[in-house]
Amino acid sequence: MSIEIKNISKQFGDFKALDNINLEVASGELLALLGPSGCGKTSLLRVIAGLETPDNGQILFHGEDTTDTHVRERQVGFVFQHYALFRHMTVFENVAFGLRVRPKKTRPSDAEIRKKVHRLLELVQLDWLADRFPAQLSGGQRQRIALARALAVEPRVLLLDEPFGALDTKVRKELRRWLRRLHDEIHVTSVFVTHDQEEALEVADRVVVMNKGQIEQIGTPSQVYDTPASPFVYQFLGDINLFHSRVHDGWAEVAGARIAATDSPDAAKATIYVRPHEIDLSRVASEAAIAGKITHVRLLGSTVRLEVDVADHDAVEVELTRERYAEGEWKVGEAVWLNPRDAKVYTGL
């Protein structure tokens, strides 16, 4: 079931939550809406679900206009950040809810409901918890039950609002891999909202990066990471170092080093972004190297993060693998040269 979002706008008072959004979700795709809080990603998801009505625009499910269809008839599965399980029902009854509330004519028999619920609980690998109450489950288990409940009504699309947001890091990682495998198994068109770029890049087929109610970029995880369309996308998808400079003859100068800025107009203000792990350290000066001095060294598990002071600029962060750090025998207070392997130059900001 494909989803088409056409010119959707939504305003809350003076706040423009969604500003003319156009987006297509292909059938069977797992799409991530990624952005900082307040960027409109949750509003967009709720508009798709029918929990929020847009001020303008249309939502089409498989070419059919559903903009004015009530959430009850829209056949969407919605998974909430805080699970929203029914506390007074057992796990079994929670999953069975969507089947039991059907009108008599279309309601399956008790035996069919039982069979279906157990099949779904097996799918989320929690069949053994059928008689428990939500209060007796862990967060990860609750979210899997919430997912089973949403799938019970055989939704045309599955919508997940920060599904792993309330879980701790380890469970979150486990669960998102599990969600990816589950999606490969059942292939229901899914949209999930997250503010965690790692989660979006790992799980989604395509990522939509949003900011201030607008879409900044749509693309596969490698597209958005490798060729960010805007400085916002670049800085949102990972750590960055930022330099301000001006372009001269196709070169931008940063603390004595020259960085290629072809296609940029002369004398334009340039902002240069470099990721910490895309900088090499050297003790030998070269034309493209920036001079600096190591001020801090922090060990972060598999990587080492060094802080380097550069004249006239903010301190630069450099990330090295453990081995590279050991090979170089870098020390605090040492003068070094920074060689950016890859730098993005944005002008006209």
Added chain:
Amino acid sequence: MAFKKHSVLPGFNLALGYTLLYLSIIVLLPLSALVLKSTGLTAEAFWHAVSEPRVVASYKVTFGASLIAATINLITGLLISWVLVRYSFPGKRFIDALVDLPFALPTAVAGIALATIYAPNGSIGQWFEPLGIKVAFSPIGIVLALTFITLPFVVRTVQPVLQDLEPELEEAASSLGATRLQIFWKVILPTLLPALLTGFALAFARAIGEYGSVIFIAGNMPYVSEITPLMIISKLEQYDYLGATAIAVVMLVVSFTLLLLINGLQWWSAKRMGRR
């Protein structure tokens, strides 16, 4: 002590000790004095005092009217708290404050006011008179007075729970295809049930003990509209202290049993859902 759990807040012994002492002095001591006093009667005399036909009729009136009043407030209390939580309208705060008024008003004032309005020639009572319905000076009047007195209980117990009810629950139910009515019956009402039960129990308990407002509107006809507290007072007026005590003990036992039952029910449901 085995049941003492380690806690960052000190003072478990002090707090528990104070609680027990306080409850003993304020609640347990007077009540046990009451029970003790009733042992001055022989079993036969006790039974005679509490099973007099006129007294038995008063039990029926008191417990019956209290049950009806608490049930009425269970439903209207839910409605009022729903309106106060879910809707916003001008004068909402005023109405919210109005709910507590029955607590503040002297109960006798409430009784007299109600009796005046609902009397056969009163401003509302005159409309019921031609229909052959006598509101004041009949058991209906008792129910009315008790409903007035116990109005705040259900509202004030349900309101905070309703306020904390996550909108996501209703959204989830809606996305699963439930109608508004199904959402109310299957999702909202069961969640509110513990609070509703508490409010009901409080209202019921309060109604059983109510005296001031009822005597003005009840008419106090023997076998018809005499409440048990009135029987106790009239015994006292005849210097039959032991007889009054015996009736009081019966009320105490019945009320306590009912409250225990309701609390037990709540405890059981909370335990079943794994919250205890």
